[in-house]
Amino acid sequence: MADELDLLRRANPVPCDGPHFGDGPLDHRARRRLERLLDDRRVPPGRTPRSRLLWGLAASAVVLGTVLTALLGGPDGPVAVAAPRPLAVRAGSPPVPLHDLAALAAAAAADGSPALRKGTHVQSWSLAMSDGAPPVTLPEERIVRWRADAGHTELVVATDPRHPGRPVLTDEGGEPRPVADGHVLSRTTYPPSWSDAPPAARPPHTPAALRAYLAETVRTDSLDTAGLLDATRELLDHWTLGARESAALVRLLADVGGLRPAGQVTDRLGRPGQAYVYDARGSRRMLILDPRTGAVLGLETTFTEDVPQYGARAGDVEDYSAWMR
CATH class of the missing domain: 1.10.10 (Arc Repressor Mutant, subunit A)
Structure with a gap:
């Protein structure tokens, strides 16, 4: 042979x-x-x-x-669109109002543990779309760690925890191609840097101050539900929130409104969560929160209408992020 x-x-x-x-x-x-x-x-x-x-x-x-x-997915599967299906809410599970979860989060944060930490650990799935090419889902994991001298490192690998050990699609080099699970896409070390502007600045842990911080993050004077979800993603891509910051964020989400409690879900990392849904034209965003502490576990955006110019269909997941400690 x-x-x-x-x-x-x-x-x-x-x-x-x-x-x-x-x-x-x-x-x-x-x-x-x-x-x-x-x-x-x-x-x-x-x-x-x-x-x-x-x-x-x-x-x-x-x-x-x-x-x-x-x-x-094979010759009979969805080869053109390798998109994961949206997370499914568990049938019959009771939805928990955000105000109730905010109260639970505040109680869980009484001792201030765990503490806020700069840096992030996030697993993401994003649908890469372009004219004339079928969309494909690109899964990757990113770990950012800061050092005492204000420098930091960023490691990005191609991996999909739903299918451990199987090949993963990546657009490394400009064309989608399969690589081995755990393939390192980039490993970067950054010199010391400082900033007093959000999201690099330390986030506050009271709802009013956090609202102003997040409004500055997405550069708006009027922070609506969509803007708050955008700012939350930006925040969590820079910081791993502590218990007090998570409690402040859940209280802020409850006060702004617009998120409908949907019930219990299991996220793509196998963690139980409470789902809260925001419907907009052409898309649905689902926020997944820890049912005990209110910490953000994930955020999913799903098409609710076909996008024929890019080959995307209603029900395809446009992007999904799962944050870890």
Whole structure:
């Protein structure tokens, strides 16, 4: 088998940067490589005869097809849109009003633990869309850690905890392509830096002060529900909130209104949460909060209308973030 694998590697009929991710005809370059591979005259004396070579090629094609099927859903699956389905609210689960959860969060924050920490650990799924190309979901994990000297590091890897060990799509290099689970996309060290402007500045832990902070984060004088959700995402991409900051945020969300309690969900990391939904034209945003502490676990945006120019359909998840400590 070593001879067949060696020949296949050198021929490389389907390179990693090739344009085909599903079933379809090979381009002229790939056909030419396959023809060279199957030409007996190019096999040195004593090497593998054509029958064994064809068997090896077929076996390799099965392996490649298995990988792509696992990655993109198979020839009968949604190859064009590899988007996760929206989180489902557990049937019959009682919705908890935000004001009630705010009271629970305030009680849980009485001892001030856990404390606020600069930096973030977030798992995200985003739908990459462009004219003339099918949308694909790109999952990645980002860890930002700050040092005592005010410098920080950022590690970004391609991984999908829903399917551990399976290949992951990434747009590294400008074209969607599969990479190994845990593939490092970037590892960056930043020098010391300081800022007194949100979201780099330390967030306050009272609702009124936090409202002003978040309004400055998204540069608005009137912080409505949509703006508050945008500002929350920006905040959590810079800070891991402590108990007091989380309690202040839940109180602020309850006071602003616009979020409908929907019931219990299990997020994409397997954590139980309470879901709160905000409906806007063409999309639905679901905020997932810890049912005991009010900490933000996740935020999901789902299309509620088709977007034919980008190949997206109603029910596709446009983006999803899950924050961890």
